[in-house]
Amino acid sequence: MSQAPFDIVVFGATSFVGQILSRYLLERYGAGGEVKWAIAGRSEAKLVTFKSGLGEAAADLPVIIADAGNEASLTEMCEQTRVVISTVGPYALYGEPLVQACVNSGTDYCDLTGEVQWIRKMIERYEEQAKKTGARIVHCCGFDSIPSDLGVYYLQQQAKAQFGEPCSTVKMRVKAAKGGLSGGTVASMINVTKEAVADPALRKELANPYSICPKDFRPARRQHNVKAAEYDEDFQAWTAPFVMGAINTRVVHRSNALQGAAYGQEFGYDEAVLTGKGLKGRAAALGVAAGLGGFLVAATIKPARWALEKFVLPKPGEGPTPKAQEEGFFDLRFVGISAKGEMIRTKVTGDRDPGYGSTGKMLGEAAICLAFDIDTPEKRPGGFWTPASLLGQKAIDRLVKNAGLRFELLENR
Numbered sequence: 001m002s003q004a005p006f007d008i009v010v011f012g013a014t015s016f017v018g019q020i021l022s023r024y025l026l027e028r029y030g031a032g033g034e035v036k037w038a039i040a041g042r043s044e045a046k047l048v049t050f051k052s053g054l055g056e057a058a059a060d061l062p063v064i065i066a067d068a069g070n071e072a073s074l075t076e077m078c079e080q081t082r083v084v085i086s087t088v089g090p091y092a093l094y095g096e097p098l099v100q101a102c103v104n105s106g107t108d109y110c111d112l113t114g115e116v117q118w119i120r121k122m123i124e125r126y127e128e129q130a131k132k133t134g135a136r137i138v139h140c141c142g143f144d145s146i147p148s149d150l151g152v153y154y155l156q157q158q159a160k161a162q163f164g165e166p167c168s169t170v171k172m173r174v175k176a177a178k179g180g181l182s183g184g185t186v187a188s189m190i191n192v193t194k195e196a197v198a199d200p201a202l203r204k205e206l207a208n209p210y211s212i213c214p215k216d217f218r219p220a221r222r223q224h225n226v227k228a229a230e231y232d233e234d235f236q237a238w239t240a241p242f243v244m245g246a247i248n249t250r251v252v253h254r255s256n257a258l259q260g261a262a263y264g265q266e267f268g269y270d271e272a273v274l275t276g277k278g279l280k281g282r283a284a285a286l287g288v289a290a291g292l293g294g295f296l297v298a299a300t301i302k303p304a305r306w307a308l309e310k311f312v313l314p315k316p317g318e319g320p321t322p323k324a325q326e327e328g329f330f331d332l333r334f335v336g337i338s339a340k341g342e343m344i345r346t347k348v349t350g351d352r353d354p355g356y357g358s359t360g361k362m363l364g365e366a367a368i369c370l371a372f373d374i375d376t377p378e379k380r381p382g383g384f385w386t387p388a389s390l391l392g393q394k395a396i397d398r399l400v401k402n403a404g405l406r407f408e409l410l411e412n413r
Contacts, residue, residue, distance in 0.1 A: 006036045006081040007371045009064060011098060012088035013039035014046045016319045017112065017142075020360035021087060023054065028364070028402060032060035035368065040064035040077055068094050074101035083371045085363060086111040090191040092118040099126060099137065106133035106382070110366050112142030112359055114247040115192055117202055120212050123384045134382040136374070138390055140251050141366035142359035143350075146387050147332050147405070148172055148248035148271065149255055150396055151348040153388040154407045155336045156263055159344050167336030167344065169268040173235055174242055179320060179328035179353030210257075212250050217257040219266050223249070226272040229285035234335050234343075237274050238281035240288035245271035251386050258389035264339075274333070320353055328353020333410075345411070351404035361403035369395045 010025070012018045022039055029035040039061060041047050047063045054061070066077040068088060078084060078101050088094050091113040102109040103126045113119065119139050130137055140149070156166045196203050205211050209223040225245075232239045242248075249269055256263040275284035320328070332348045352358040366387060373394040374380050380390065387395060399405040 004079070004081050006038050006062070008035065008037040008083045008085060008367050009040050009077060009081040010037065011040045011066065011077070011084055011086050014041050014043065014050050015087045017356060017360060017363070018087040019050065020325070020356055021085065021364050022050075024360050024364050026054060026058055026061070029368075031058050035371075038062035038064050038081070040066045042067035042069075068097050071097060071101065074098055075105060078102055078105040078107040081107065083108045083110065083367050085109075085367045087363075089113060089115075091115050092191055092195065096122065096125075102137065103130045103133060103135045106135050108136045108138075108370050110138040110141045110363065110370060112144075112363050113139050114142075114144040114244065116211060116247050116250050117192065117195060117205065119250075119384075120205070123212060127384050130382040130384060132382070136370065136380065136382055136390060137384045138366065138370065138387060139384070140247065141363050141387055143330070143354040143362070144244045145248045145251040146362045146366065146395075146399070147330065147348045147350065147354075148244075149251050149386055149388040150392075150399070151332060151334055151346065151407070152252050152263070152269065153255065153392060154348070154396060155334045155344060155346045157393070158346060158409050159336055159338060159342075162344060163338050163340070163342050165338055165340075166263045166267075168264045168266065168339045170263075170334060170336045171232070171234065171269070172248070172271045173232070173237075173239060173333045173335075174271075174273040175331045175333045175347075177328075177330040177354055179324070179330070179355050179357070206246065209249055210253055212254045213257045217261075221266040221268055223253075223268060224270045225249075226270055228289050229275075229282060230272070231282075232272070232274075234337075235274060235333070237277050238285040239272035240275050240285040241292055242271045242273045243292060252388075255386040255388040258386060320356055325353045325357030328357055330354040330358065344409070347406075347408050347410055349406045349408075358404065362399060362405070365398040365403050366391060366395060369398050373398070 010018055010022055013022050025037060039047055044065050051058050051061055051063060064077050066073040074097055084102055084107055086098050092115050099122050152170055155170060159167045196206060210218055226239055226241050230239050248271055252269050256267050273288060275281045275288060330350045334346045336344045350358040369391050396407055
């Protein structure tokens with residue numbers, strides 16, 4: 001793949017996130033410069049229209065026609081690049097052919113899926129082949145799960161420096177965030193719900209915190225899961241369930257496993273949203289928990305799900321305005337406790353709305369890191385990785401330098 005004409009190809013460039021991502025790469029790295037990249041998708045007309053809308057700066061930006069339903073076109077696309085970024089979801093419906101093409105051709109790949117059941121299927125079906133061809137597959141390179149996964153990685157590096165050992169328990173709490181959902185994210189959530197309703201085995205799997213860990217990694221520790229309003233002594237505040245916790249916790253546990261239990265064989269991790277102190281905080285936590293529970297219940301009932309999709313939720317291709325993306329942000333707080341009871345606190349922040357403005361930048365930098373910063377396949381072999389286990393500190397450095405993220409050690413108080 002070192003002789004490929006492109007370093008990166010953005011597949012699904014005309015999707016909502018694909019457009020944000022492409023604009024970011026153009027602004028940060030230009031077209032036809034040191035980073036050789038192209039946009040790709042199934043509709044030549046849409047790609048050309050999108051490219052023309054980017055202005056003269058995109059005049060040298062190549063366009064590749066490839067269709068998720070056409071194996072030959074995907075293979076041809078993969079053979080032209082070192083890394084493919086996929087923004088085409090729901091991945092459980094449309095993502096497998098591209099993963100298969102990347103694995104078979106030895107092409108590195110990253111995406112922004114949060115569909116844990118699909119990730120497990122891809123690992124089961126293609127990991128052995130990826131190890132043979134050298135393809136490095138990295139799912140979850142957006143808001144789910146880079147801030148959580150690299151946030152835990154950063155905290156553990158600080159803990160090792162201070163305590164000489166990792167923290168055996170880590171919590172992530174969303175202190176504040178501002179941003180909206182796109183139609184693509186909603187479609188993915190609805191699809192997972194549909195699959196779970198129809199498949200009891202899937203419901204059981206979705207409750208397993210180690211569902212995407214290697215099969216020989218099954219710690220005995222029972223993982224805490226914030227399912228309702230809870231008071232958190234470490235944060236001195238009330239908490240509510242975090243909708244992204246279901247995927248983020250699984251990715252963090254896989255990172256621990258792939259790094260040889262670097263966080264400990266019985267490492268514990270959970271996520272939640274901070275809602276405040278006192279009666280007001282408790283009321284807010286109850287409200288968030290009830291709202292999330294109501295949405296999930298409605299999504300399991302066909303007539304209610306139809307009404308949500310028809311009248312309430314954004315459609316695929318819809319999402320926050322550019323102004324809303326710029327005004328968005330996120331602030332995540334982490335606390336880690338060592339086996340000796342020592343405590344460390346860190347935070348991860350982003351300067352755009354988490355799901356789209358910031359996700360586009362995170363996804364772009366993950367791909368750049370994969371293309372330029374990671375050792376050759378001989379040293380970092382093919383397989384299904386996580387952001388922390390493969391990209392690690394090099395990704396943190398790029399995100400801080402270019403993408404508006406901050407990883408900070410806080411005073412322990």
